[in-house]
Amino acid sequence: MSPLMDVAGLQARLADHRRTVLLDVRWALGDPHGYRHYLQEHLPGAVFVDLHTELAAPGVPERGRHPLPAPEDFEASARRWGISDGDVVVAYDDSGNMAAARVWWMLRDAGLAQVYLLDGGLAAWRAAGLPLEAGPVVPAPGGVHLTHGTMPALDATAASAWPEAGLLLDARAGERYRGEFEPIDPRAGHIPGAISAPTSENVDGSGRFLPPDSLRRRFESLGVRDGVQVAVYCGSGVTAAHEVAALEVAGFAAAxxxxSFSEWSNNPDLPVAAGAEPGLGGAQPGGNTDAGKGSVAL
Incomplete structure (x- = not known):
């Protein structure tokens, strides 16, 4: 099942009044006003989802900037959004689904089967000339029952050993992978053995995912193959979920x-590699790396 729903498919569902929960995950680094943007315009009936408070627990060094919330807290949020068992959920944002992918992954991990990303997000809906509405949407509470652990995931210990038996992809911008700058985490570089695979290359200029065959060729060029175990990380586990979705579009499963790196780099006992090569076995643990400022990926 594809993780994507296009504008025409969503429009048809809404026109037929088929039960659909719309989630607006308007958030981007450097722009803390997602809710304000949501209030100005959003898809009809869409509920706002706050990434910082509903899709993450408070950040702590030993767990990273956006640790997953407790399962019971996430279930309470999902019910507040109006989700019930068996619902179809469609999430979107205004940044190529880089933020919305977080709730897609979390709901899939929690056992909800029919969760989709609106391909192209708000921009695609707007480009189609479809109606938008303003103001808050407060749905009737849902009664969904969520589980935990349906999607494959790994911790720092597993990530450390992963490149020896599988493929570990770093979804951050290439310059952060190479350690040319690190404006937010305590050390610059990447997890030793990881391959650079920027999330930005999963989408076209309009924010839509590349076609499945294009994505498959992209990931195969990085070493992804059927039968090869693949895992993904980013800065704090948000945009890496987008890469998991892109891999699924291409026909590959990934953990x-x-x-992610915000957790890894805060542990001085874990080594960090720098440069364009994976650096397996050649990295050194220890202190901070002095790096310049630049744009930040999640």
Missing amino acids: LYPG
Whole structure:
């Protein structure tokens, strides 16, 4: 099952009044006003989802910037969004689904089967000339029962050993992977053995996912193959979920490292590699890396 739903498919569902829960995950680094943007315009009936408070627990160094919330807290949020068992959920944002992928992965991990990303997000809906509405949406509470652990995930210990038997992809921008700058985490570089695979290359200029065959060629060029175990991390486990979705579009399954580099780099006992090569076995543990400022990926 594809993780994507296109605008025409969503429009048809809404026109037929088929039960659909819309989640607006409007958030981007450097722009803390997602809720304000949501209030100005959003898809009809869409409920706002706050990434910081509903899709993450408070950040702590040993768990990273956006640790997963407790399962019971996430279930309470999902019910507040109006989700009940068996519902179809469609999530979107205004940044190529880089943020919305977080709730897609979390709901899938929690056992909800029919969860989709609106391909192209708000921009695609707007480009189609479809109606938007303003103001808050407060749905009737849902009664969904969520589980935990349906999607594959790994911790720092598993991430450390992963490149020896599988493929570990770093979804951050290439310059952060190479350690050319690190404006938010305590050390610059990447997990030793990881391959650079920026999330930005999963989408076209409009924010839509590349076609399945294009994504498959992209990931195969990085070493992804059927039968090869694949895992993904980013800065704090948010945009890595987008790469998991892209891999699924391409026909590959992948695990997520939720703590990602923000967790890894805060542990001085874990080594960090720098440069364009994976650096397996050649990295050194220890202190901070002095790196310049630049744009930040999640």
